[in-house]
Amino acid sequence: MKIAIAQINPIIGDLPGNAQKILEAAQRAASGGVRLLLTPELSLCGYPPRDLLLNPSFVEAMNITLQNLAQDLPPNLAVLVGTVEQNLNAHINGGKTLFNSIALLENSKIKQAFHKRLLPTYDVFDERRYFEAGLEANYFTLDNIDIGVTICEDLWNDEEFWGKRSYTVNPIADLATLGVDLIVNLSASPYTFGKQQLREKMLKYSAVRFEKPIIYANQVGGNDDLIFDGRSFALNRQGEIMCRARGFETDLLAVEFDEAVRDLQLSYLAAVYESEDEEIWQALVLGVRDYARKCRFSKVVLGLSGGIDSALVAAIATAALGQENVLGVLMPSPYSSEHSISDALALAENLGMKTDTLPIGQLMQGFDQTLANLFAGTEFGLAEENIQSRIRGNLLMAIANKFGYLLLSTGNKSEMAVGYCTLYGDMNGGLAVIADVPKTRVYSLCQWLNRNNEIIPQNVLTKAPSAELKPGQVDQDSLPPYEILDDILQRLIHHHQSAAQIVAAGHDSLIVDRVIQMVARAEFKRRQAPPGLKITDRAFGTGWRMPIASNWVAVKNAYPTQTIPTPTLVCSDAQDAHPQIN
Structure with a gap:
């Protein structure tokens, strides 16, 4: 099975424009014999949508756009699209009204929805403001291949790798217990320098620990203060990188899942950057x-x-x-x-x-x-x-x-x-x-x-x-x-x-x-x-x-016993220049 990653650059709130980007990637992928296309987390609305999610008309428009996209996709291509889903039990259990979800689109239909289980609330993330956490391990079967679905943070809780647990569950471990053949992760992971090395090291550890190939699809582009670097990649069961997308630009790349050996095969590897400055x-x-x-x-x-x-x-x-x-x-x-x-x-x-x-x-x-x-x-x-x-x-x-x-x-x-x-x-x-x-x-x-x-x-x-x-x-x-x-x-x-x-x-x-x-x-x-x-x-x-x-x-x-001198408050134009090295 050929699987492709659509590393797209969405504009937050541009539902028709983002859907068109997904559709164009799907058409290119289908022409290349791809069976499954992955898109980033919340790819339909762009990440992070923040308080746009509190607007019911925005959520409704997203659902309509998703249905229209399903109708337009090429036949014989399954596509995972990042979107939101209504929490129909919110009025019963007092939870949030939305899930951060991935929709499986195939044959003009929305066939399944998978909900993000781990909701980050640190640094720039505030997902519990909007979303209810999913409770179940997410997977689907396509052409006799069981594919586990995770969303961004779901990857970041391997207690053996980190030496601690930040959440009570590890979605990767749950999927491994279910015996899936492949794990995919749809992400919108913001850039910080050095983070890509951490991602690859972390996922290598998980791939080897659970003996599961993993495909990681990341968003690319700048949204307000956040920059998303892309650099989607995939690892085989031995933790070896089988493909890597380009950094800081859109990309579409495919990797082959060999059904005989139940593993990923080597594909395109974008070069790594030579220095932090670059x-x-x-x-x-x-x-x-x-x-x-x-x-x-x-x-x-x-x-x-x-x-x-x-x-x-x-x-x-x-x-x-x-x-x-x-x-x-x-x-x-x-x-x-x-x-x-x-x-x-x-x-x-x-x-x-x-x-x-x-x-x-x-x-x-x-x-x-x-x-x-x-x-x-x-x-x-x-x-x-x-x-x-x-x-x-x-x-x-x-x-x-x-x-x-x-x-x-x-x-x-x-x-x-x-x-x-x-x-x-x-x-x-x-x-x-x-x-x-x-x-x-x-x-x-x-x-x-x-x-x-x-x-x-x-x-x-x-x-x-x-x-x-x-x-x-x-x-x-x-x-x-x-x-x-x-x-x-x-x-x-x-x-x-x-x-x-x-x-x-x-x-x-x-x-x-x-x-x-x-x-x-x-x-x-x-x-x-x-x-x-x-x-x-x-x-x-x-x-x-x-x-x-x-x-x-x-x-x-x-220093509670010391008298701390009050600093001279500085409020100057402070334009540039190089400090003398003393």
Whole structure:
């Protein structure tokens, strides 16, 4: 039996468009002799549909679309489609009204429905808000082959692999007990770097443990802050990978199930990425392309400061949308250095993108004059510095509004973590492209981009970091060196280490305490930030749920007998540049 994976890129809520993508894949598969076609989790509506699922008319339209799709599919082809099903017993047992389901379509009919059993509620997932968990092991028989059906999270509870159980049941073990010949998994698994290696290692363990071939079909594409990398694959009973789809693009690939040996045969294997930087680059490019396309933008605008953050965002944008669809705006102030302008123009020339220059000196004077009486007798400080950033933010928003462009915010994760950014200034935008990319990774990505020829001007990679909001300003006036800051943030945000643990790892206690407090006090800024593309397992997006008004200070509780100095609150434009290595 030939089985194919339709690795499609759905648009959330576009029921007719998504059905058409499934139909086109089915027609191609049928012409190639495929008997069974797999599509991703919730492929008919796109994942995650979030509160669209609370709209009864949306659910009804999905059911109608599914029935119409069944009528249109080629004969002699069975197709598994991700959809939702009504929980007819919800009024009896008080459960949720919907199941996250897979429908088996064949011969113009909806023949069976299989319900997701494990519903994740961590990080970006909140499936118990919408779905009731399925209670039974799911399988069907096609041409004398028993095929077990699982949905995404159903794979992620092998207690032997993880050393623990997160749920009371293991759907893979249940299917193995039933004696199925093959297990398929229909997924919409969001990307984080390094996750594919974990998926393959985990499924290899399950395939070998239960002596069952497994086919994993994953969604691809960007949906809001989430990026789905595709890279669907299949393993034989020995845990060897028999096929692998391409990453970060749609694909359709087939694998043969040999009925004689009850196992999968070797098929196409897409190449793996050579480095984390290459993988992250592909993810960010896809994220920008799909966010713009699915929000119906064809052109983008961003501020070009001459620093590395805006340089990386410009490079990503041109790769995603084409150089002709990206506008970089230089907005020099009296404090801007000559190299800021020359570096920004050199970058634009390397990328082939358009630029405009809008000096802001006169606008700054206008603000100074308007505020002169109110600010009389005070010293120049953060308020005046931030006016510069907000002038720039207003200019960029004006361009975006006038011409219908998407404004890209250029702040990185390190700055977002500690609040080294300005509300209604450099934080303005419809998409924060590198909001989940630490500063040190920004440099790594730029160096990777320059591996064959110079794209990011060398001076951008080597000059000291500065927001250039006052004479002689550098980032390290307010922040630790980025290699120190990023390690502290990694331990704090990703590994949930305490202040004492971070200090024990070799960091200065005063720096650690100050960073922890800055992270906590910047929460109100992050809550107002544009969506940021998620590439790590702990991003400041839909999976980050911290209170703004809170009296919990980690360092105070870690060192209850010490007096913790109040940090200088930083609220600057914080554009880019490379930290000096001390």
